[in-house]
Amino acid sequence: MKKKLLIAFVVVLVVIVAGGxxxxxxxxxxxxxxxEKGGTMVLGVSTTLEGATVDVPNxxxxxxxLLLGSPEGFSEPGMFKLGHAHTTVDLGSxxxxxxxxxxxxxxxxxxxxxxxxxxxxWGTLLENLESEPKQEEARKKSQKSVRVDRIVFSNGKVRIAxxxxxxxxxxxxxxxxxTDLAPADGTVQTVGGVLADVVRSLYTSVVGAAGSVLPxxxxxxxxxxxxxxxxxxxxxxxxxxxxxASAAKDAAGSAAEAAKDAGAAAAGAAKSAGxxxxxxxxxxxxxxxxxxxxxxxxxxxx
Numbered sequence: 001m002k003k004k005l006l007i008a009f010v011v012v013l014v015v016i017v018a019g020g021x022x023x024x025x026x027x028x029x030x031x032x033x034x035x036e037k038g039g040t041m042v043l044g045v046s047t048t049l050e051g052a053t054v055d056v057p058n059x060x061x062x063x064x065x066l067l068l069g070s071p072e073g074f075s076e077p078g079m080f081k082l083g084h085a086h087t088t089v090d091l092g093s094x095x096x097x098x099x100x101x102x103x104x105x106x107x108x109x110x111x112x113x114x115x116x117x118x119x120x121x122w123g124t125l126l127e128n129l130e131s132e133p134k135q136e137e138a139r140k141k142s143q144k145s146v147r148v149d150r151i152v153f154s155n156g157k158v159r160i161a162x163x164x165x166x167x168x169x170x171x172x173x174x175x176x177x178x179t180d181l182a183p184a185d186g187t188v189q190t191v192g193g194v195l196a197d198v199v200r201s202l203y204t205s206v207v208g209a210a211g212s213v214l215p216x217x218x219x220x221x222x223x224x225x226x227x228x229x230x231x232x233x234x235x236x237x238x239x240x241x242x243x244x245a246s247a248a249k250d251a252a253g254s255a256a257e258a259a260k261d262a263g264a265a266a267a268g269a270a271k272s273a274g275x276x277x278x279x280x281x282x283x284x285x286x287x288x289x290x291x292x293x294x295x296x297x298x299x300x301x302x
Contacts, residue, residue, distance in 0.1 A: 027054040042192045044128050045069045061087040071124045074114050076161050079121045081110040103150040113210050115162035118221035122203045126229045129196045145188040151178040151198060158209050169213045176205045200230050
């Protein structure tokens with residue numbers, strides 16, 4: 001009997017170890033599938049990831065080739081493209097109720113802000129996230145919560161689409177660091193909640209950058225959308241960027257007008273000086289007489 005129990009114990013142990021090794025060797029694929037399925041489900045747009053790399057001893061995860069598709073009604077193939085992101089996770093929190101992510105560093109994201117009339121792809125995405133039914137408190141408590149200490153976006157750029165007047169202009173995205181992601185009311189923070197907060201902060205930064213190159217009509221539409229989906233901070237960022245761009249254009253126009261006037265004055269002065277020089281030359285060179293003098297000479301000859 002004891003021998004059978006020992007054999008059974010060894011078999012179970014072997015299965016556990018083999019299962020652990022299998023999971024460990026496939027962590028990259030597991031994370032890739034999790035990001036794609038989770039991103040698509042939570043964000044409501046196609047989410048694809050080329051690959052993931054996991055360094056278990058150091059608690060780091062690398063994500064390569066992340067692409068978010070566009071919401072329904074928009075034609076651009078993607079709204080967010082990323083070459084590489086680096087994540088640091090507290091490994092001790094994996095088996096606890098709260099998963100702790102120390103930082104997420106996103107370098108060189110390529111963001112497309114597409115207009116469809118008066119709405120944008122990012123505003124639509126955020127509106128869809130905000131309109132999702134709130135989870136019941138009991139359900140929230142049953143979920144594993146997530147805490148993200150720091151997220152950084154650096155060296156990004158924003159491309160404008162759907163606005164013929166700017167011809168697909170690209171503007172730099174200011175460095176964005178997000179550190180306060182915990183709910184003010186102390187409720188559980190889920191993956192969906194974290195993503196909604198990140199999209200809101202990123203949207204505010206994107207519209208602020210884009211407002212500097214957009215025509216007045218799009219700036220006004222963007223400001224109204226920003227107020228509706230992201231609050232007054234996003235609207236203020238849009239309007240400030242639009243005002244700065246307008247002031248710069250006015251200044252450039254004034255400078256051009258002043259340069260035009262100065263050029264006309266200089267041309268007039270040059271013409272006057274040239275006329276005087278012509279008169280002097282005609283008076284010095286042999287036969288160099290002004291036209292009236294030549295006319296007098298002709299009369300005398302007759």
